[in-house]
Amino acid sequence: GANAVGTLLARFTTATLLMLVVRKLVSRKSTASGLAKPKWPAPKLFGQLFLLGALGYFIATILYFTAIENIDSGLAITIFYCNPVIVVLLSWWLLGNKPSRIIIWCLASTLIGVAIAAGQVGNADTISVIMVLIVAVEYAFYMIISSKVLPKVDLPTGVTIVMFGAASSFAIYSLVTPSSVAVVFPGTTAGWLSVFLLAVVATVIPTATLYAGMNLIGTGKTAIIQTFEPVASIIAGVIFLSEPLTVPRIVGATFVIAAVGVLATAESRSAARIIHQ
Numbered sequence: 001g002a003n004a005v006g007t008l009l010a011r012f013t014t015a016t017l018l019m020l021v022v023r024k025l026v027s028r029k030s031t032a033s034g035l036a037k038p039k040w041p042a043p044k045l046f047g048q049l050f051l052l053g054a055l056g057y058f059i060a061t062i063l064y065f066t067a068i069e070n071i072d073s074g075l076a077i078t079i080f081y082c083n084p085v086i087v088v089l090l091s092w093w094l095l096g097n098k099p100s101r102i103i104i105w106c107l108a109s110t111l112i113g114v115a116i117a118a119g120q121v122g123n124a125d126t127i128s129v130i131m132v133l134i135v136a137v138e139y140a141f142y143m144i145i146s147s148k149v150l151p152k153v154d155l156p157t158g159v160t161i162v163m164f165g166a167a168s169s170f171a172i173y174s175l176v177t178p179s180s181v182a183v184v185f186p187g188t189t190a191g192w193l194s195v196f197l198l199a200v201v202a203t204v205i206p207t208a209t210l211y212a213g214m215n216l217i218g219t220g221k222t223a224i225i226q227t228f229e230p231v232a233s234i235i236a237g238v239i240f241l242s243e244p245l246t247v248p249r250i251v252g253a254t255f256v257i258a259a260v261g262v263l264a265t266a267e268s269r270s271a272a273r274i275i276h277q
Helices: 004-033 043-067 073-080 083-095 101-118 126-152 155-176 189-217 219-226 228-240 247-276
Strands: none
Touching (some): 043 126, 043 155, 083 126, 101 247, 126 155, 126 189, 155 189
16 A cells, blocks of 8 residues: 555665664674774765765656656666666766776677567657656766765665665655655555565665675676666566566577676686786
8 A cells, every 4th residue: 555655765764774783783793703893984974875875866766766657667677777888988987997898798788688678668758768867877877976985984884874865865755745645654564574575685685785796896897787687577577477478588688698697707707817816
């Protein structure tokens, strides 16, 4: 019985509380092991991390959920997963990270694969298309800024503050929305269990692994690997929702998996060379 605003507010609030618990456990383990405990950052850095959630996460989520009410999910996926191209170009422009030939080929393969897997596009509401395009650009800036800010703080603390920022924005949004879209929270135990799973599986874990990945391999490669998400969505739909596994989906998934595989192989070889030097 919950609506989108109620579900998102509950999701990010739960994620914030979970990260506070995780951060506390990490702090205790660090103390017992004689390691440095997680520390809250200075106000300026705290504000930057807070805004990553309050603006970056919030704007992308609201616009995307609004857009997919009026356009086919296939079109939304196709537009949004132009995001890796935007990330690579922004990394080149803002950070001076010139893309290698392998990254360029992987980008081309992932874009072709996502476009094929998305299938034939139906309804294409102009405003909704623009919304998803804005999300793709905004999320690219979000990743670039995250790659500069997050290394300045430990992972549990960074994720906690970002989740808190997102939850705060949804709380404010719920207070200023008109009564026609009033917040409706889950009304059953099963509903809240779903929110908890969303907070863990679809929020905390992917956000933490995204940040860790950007620190390890950079924003461009992370963005390319993220294009495996629509492939995973297709697989989940086939397994759990009995959706048809069509030839275009198989071909598109093959392009994406091949690109991610090539990128992973190149990265592992690069790491091996560094270790042996």
